[in-house]
Amino acid sequence: MATPHSRSPTGDDDTRPAKRARHSPPPGTMNGNGNGHSADAMSPLSLSILGVEPLDEFTVEIADFIHHHIVNRPPGLTGHIEVEAKLGVLKGKGTDQRLALPVSTETVINAGYNQELRFDANMSMQQHKHFNMLLNDLKTGVHQRPPGSSDISYAHLHLKDSFYEGEHRSEKIRVTRDERTNEVLETLRKVRLGDMNVYCPKRACDWRISVNVEIPVEHPVGTPTHTRKKDRISYTHEELRIDLTQVTSQQGGPSGPxxxxxxxxxxxxxPALLMELASKRGDGSLPDQERDAFNELIRAFVNNARILVRNADG
Structure with missing residues (x-):
């Protein structure tokens, strides 16, 4: 019977293949050409013929997208910038079939194709349970992390969102309360600036990056159009937060489906740090560390999204 093996949080197998058998003399012995160098020996390699490593176009594309929407947001649109990535499945509009493109690795979908797609952010109960266990194990130290890794903080929240129509029919105002105390935590209007879809043909899910502005507003009057309850476990690591949420939505009042x-x-x-770093990006008058800090933040954001996507199959 085959022996099962575990998978690490990075999605790689914990097992290692046996070392390849040596078919050449050990270092220092004569080889078939009569010299003392092993055929397997390799000198250290340069990053490239120019001595530098090419920029990762995938991460740069995402950083450019986020930066563009931050610095080019409509004038007068004040509020907090929200940058988030959701896991889900990209599907063709009008179908329930997952997108199928002739590519073999994760790919940013051209924005012009977005109108042909819809994004289903719902995951299975099994995936939810898997991520809950994975993130809890990282928090408690069951999965050993590299020395010097930052701690992960944790919060379990019970929230209730009520949605009201805004001045325009397309606008929605969201009132969020602590479900246990009924305290209003925030009242805001969210404006979507842009979406970027990432298709992952080898994985169980895709992901979508959204850039939004959250604008604080007065508490609306009237009856909410719909409500939702969020049982949320929130994990914060360094400058990023990962929210795992079970959402119970109700349409048309307490008796609705x-x-x-x-x-x-x-x-x-x-958000304040994100805005500050975006304003310094590429500023030649600043030290490298300051003008590149935005790219570093987005690199960490992208890496976390990618590592979670690669663990989505459990």
């Missing part, structure tokens, strides 16, 4: 979904999203935790 309910729907339960499960979501996972990664968000930049400090």
């Amino acid at each position: 309910t729907e339960i979904t499960h979501e996972l999203e990664i968000e930049v935790a400090r």
Whole structure:
């Protein structure tokens, strides 16, 4: 019977293949050409013929997208910038079939194709349970992390969102309360600036990056159009927050139909820091570390999204 083996949080097998048998003399012995160098020996390699490593176009494309929407947001649109990535499945509009493109690795979908797609952010109960266990194990130290890794903080939240129509029919105002105390935590209007879809043909899910502005507003009057309850476990690591949420939505009042979904999203935790770093990006008058800090933040954001996607199959 085959012996099962575990998978590490990075999605790689914990097992290692046996070392390849040596078919050449050990270092220092004569080889078939009569010299003392092993045929297997290799000198250290340069990063490239120019001595530098090419930029990762995938991460740069995402950083450019986020930066563009931050610095080019409509004038007068004040509020907190929200940058988040949600895990889900890209599907063709009008179908329930997952997108199928002739590519073999994760790919940013051209924005012009977005109108042909829809994004289903709901994951299975099994995936939700898997991520809950994975993130809890990282928090408690069951999965050993590299020395010097930052701690992960944890919060379990019970929230209730009520949605009201805004001045325009397309606008929605969200009032969020602590479900246990009924305290209003925030009242805001969210404006979507842009979406970027990432297709992952080798994985169980895809992901979508969204850039939004959250604008604080007065508490609306009237009856909410719909409500949702969020049982959320929030994990914060360095400058990023990962929210694992079971959402119970209800349409048309207390007697309306309910729907339960499960979501996972990664968000930049400090909007003020994001804005500050975006303003310094590429500024030649600043030291390299300051002008590149925005790219470093987005690199960490992308890496976390990728590592979670690669663990989505459990």
